[in-house]
Amino acid sequence: MSSVMRAAVAEARSNRGAFWTQVSAMALNDIVWVLFWVIFFGRVGTVRGWDRSRVFLLFAVLTTGGGLVLGLLSNARRIGQLVVDGGIDAALALPVPPWPYLLVRGVDPVNLGDVVFGVSLFAVSGSPTLERTAVYLLGAAAGAVVLASFLVAAGSLTFFAGRSEAGDLGFNAIILLSSYPVDIFAGTTKVLLYSVVPAAFVAAVPARLVDHFRLPQAFALVGVAAAFAAISWAVFTAGLRRYTSSAIWTRA
Amino acid sequence: MSEPWPLVATGSAARRAIRDPGPLAVSLAFYGVVASVLATLWRTAAASHGGALAGYSSAQFVWYIFTSEASIMALNPRQIELTGEDIATGAVAVELLRPAPVLGVRIATEVGRCLPRLMGCALLGAVFATVMVGGPPRPAALFLAAPSLVLAVTCNLTAQHAFAGAAFWIRDARSTWFLYQKLVFVLGGMLLPLQVLPAWLHGVAAVLPFTAMAYAPARLASGHLEPWLLALQLGWLAVLAVVARTVFAAGERRLQVVGG
Numbered sequence: 001m002s003s004v005m006r007a008a009v010a011e012a013r014s015n016r017g018a019f020w021t022q023v024s025a026m027a028l029n030d031i032v033w034v035l036f037w038v039i040f041f042g043r044v045g046t047v048r049g050w051d052r053s054r055v056f057l058l059f060a061v062l063t064t065g066g067g068l069v070l071g072l073l074s075n076a077r078r079i080g081q082l083v084v085d086g087g088i089d090a091a092l093a094l095p096v097p098p099w100p101y102l103l104v105r106g107v108d109p110v111n112l113g114d115v116v117f118g119v120s121l122f123a124v125s126g127s128p129t130l131e132r133t134a135v136y137l138l139g140a141a142a143g144a145v146v147l148a149s150f151l152v153a154a155g156s157l158t159f160f161a162g163r164s165e166a167g168d169l170g171f172n173a174i175i176l177l178s179s180y181p182v183d184i185f186a187g188t189t190k191v192l193l194y195s196v197v198p199a200a201f202v203a204a205v206p207a208r209l210v211d212h213f214r215l216p217q218a219f220a221l222v223g224v225a226a227a228f229a230a231i232s233w234a235v236f237t238a239g240l241r242r243y244t245s246s247a248i249w250t251r252a
Numbered sequence: 253m254s255e256p257w258p259l260v261a262t263g264s265a266a267r268r269a270i271r272d273p274g275p276l277a278v279s280l281a282f283y284g285v286v287a288s289v290l291a292t293l294w295r296t297a298a299a300s301h302g303g304a305l306a307g308y309s310s311a312q313f314v315w316y317i318f319t320s321e322a323s324i325m326a327l328n329p330r331q332i333e334l335t336g337e338d339i340a341t342g343a344v345a346v347e348l349l350r351p352a353p354v355l356g357v358r359i360a361t362e363v364g365r366c367l368p369r370l371m372g373c374a375l376l377g378a379v380f381a382t383v384m385v386g387g388p389p390r391p392a393a394l395f396l397a398a399p400s401l402v403l404a405v406t407c408n409l410t411a412q413h414a415f416a417g418a419a420f421w422i423r424d425a426r427s428t429w430f431l432y433q434k435l436v437f438v439l440g441g442m443l444l445p446l447q448v449l450p451a452w453l454h455g456v457a458a459v460l461p462f463t464a465m466a467y468a469p470a471r472l473a474s475g476h477l478e479p480w481l482l483a484l485q486l487g488w489l490a491v492l493a494v495v496a497r498t499v500f501a502a503g504e505r506r507l508q509v510v511g512g
Contacts, residue, residue: 028434036443039449040293042450043297044297044305165278
């Protein structure tokens with residue numbers, strides 16, 4: 001798996017000019033979101049206990065974890081499209097498990113800019129101490145597992161539905177919902193954010209742990225991440241059993 | 253007598269979009285999620301400030317956001333990238349053989365493609381906003397918001413083609429869509445009304461064309477009866493059309509395609 005990922009990274013870096021342009025473009029994209037939150041909280045002050053520094057911490061966790069998934073495991077968001085296009089056929093012919101192979105086979109340099117940005121934002125605004133940094137890294141990693149698992153599970157619905165729109169919608173929904181303070185939502189929406197579309201576990205819960213570390217909650221987060229990984233594997237495997245190639249041979 | 257090419261291009265693109273309901277349904281669902289989240293944020297913010305912020309009530313914020321999001325989400329966000337790729341790969345050369353201007357046909361086609369999505373988003377947004385905060389703050393202003401939405405997407409598509417025309421000179425112009433999109437998000441008023449911006453940034457945004465792409469229809473839908481916004485949009489559309497035509501005319505003259 002590590003050699004597959006090394007090959008994917010080398011492929012992404014082959015056009016160095018475009019690589020750095022795209023990394024910079026994503027960092028710029030994130031800066032605009034920071035500007036939005038600066039303007040927002042400059043006007044509003046606080047909203048349901050969320051202020052600028054808490055949202056920056058949320059954003060640092062999200063961009064770090066999200067950047068890792070969408071950058072290093074970029075096929076996680078493309079499972080549905082790969083199924084529709086027959087893009088997983090090449091993986092099925094190899095003597096490796098298709099689930100991890102597909103995940104590490106694609107690297108998207110644009111999203112690696114998110115990781116750089118997230119780490120920088122935490123360093124600048126996250127009041128980093130040894131303990132906070134460790135919790136931030138653990139939280140970003142757990143959030144990344146939840147995000148990747150959800151994306152694969154949503155994309156794997158294509159095995160059953162035959163179309164990839166559910167995966168596309170799932171991707172856009174979880175990224176969007178993860179980037180807002182979870183406490184602005186109430187009722188059913190909030191329940192959904194902790195269950196069907198687990199956006200709360202991608203950034204809000206890890207960010208809360210950085211500020212208020214509790215060992216039981218940390219274990220709960222790790223447990224949730226493991227549970228979503230298991231669900232993701234189960235849905236992908238069940239879907240793969242139904243898969244019949246679209247007879248288009250491509251590189252996965 | 254045959255129909256004029258702009259009508260043919262717009263109509264056929266709109267019909268194609270309607271006949272493929274899958275992507276249309278996903279766009280509408282995503283619009284519903286995005287606009288609801290952002291509207292909830294601003295509604296909560298206004299509520300925590302005694303019910304109003306920067307001159308907008310909670311209800312006005314909700315109508316503003318559902319309209320501004322509709323004007324942007326009706327479009328393909330990566331249109332600059334797609335157009336730029338067609339130019340960079342030389343695919344646009346085939347279009348030069350048609351007895352109609354490349355730029356005109358492209359914009360007419362994209363307007364047609366986004367019209368069903370725009371109508372769907374606008375209707376869905378109106379339903380969601382009514383459920384959340386009640387009817388439109390001022391129905392007469394909402395009536396003006398309808399043509400303003402069409403002008404907004406036309407301005408946006410024209411500007412995107414002017415931007416993408418850079419690909420005639422710079423081969424890899426793909427990442428520029430990020431920058432363009434963010435300018436529309438903030439300075440165009442998609443994420444927030446311009447009145448929320450600091451005064452100096454509001455002043456900058458007011459003289460840029462991005463206000464014609466989201467702020468104008470959203471301001472009208474939020475109950476501000478300001479017909480001059482339509483004139484502003486028409487003015488920017490004329491300017492942007494001249495810029496895009498100049499860029500494409502110069503680019504087409506220097507286009508070299510190798511191979512086929």
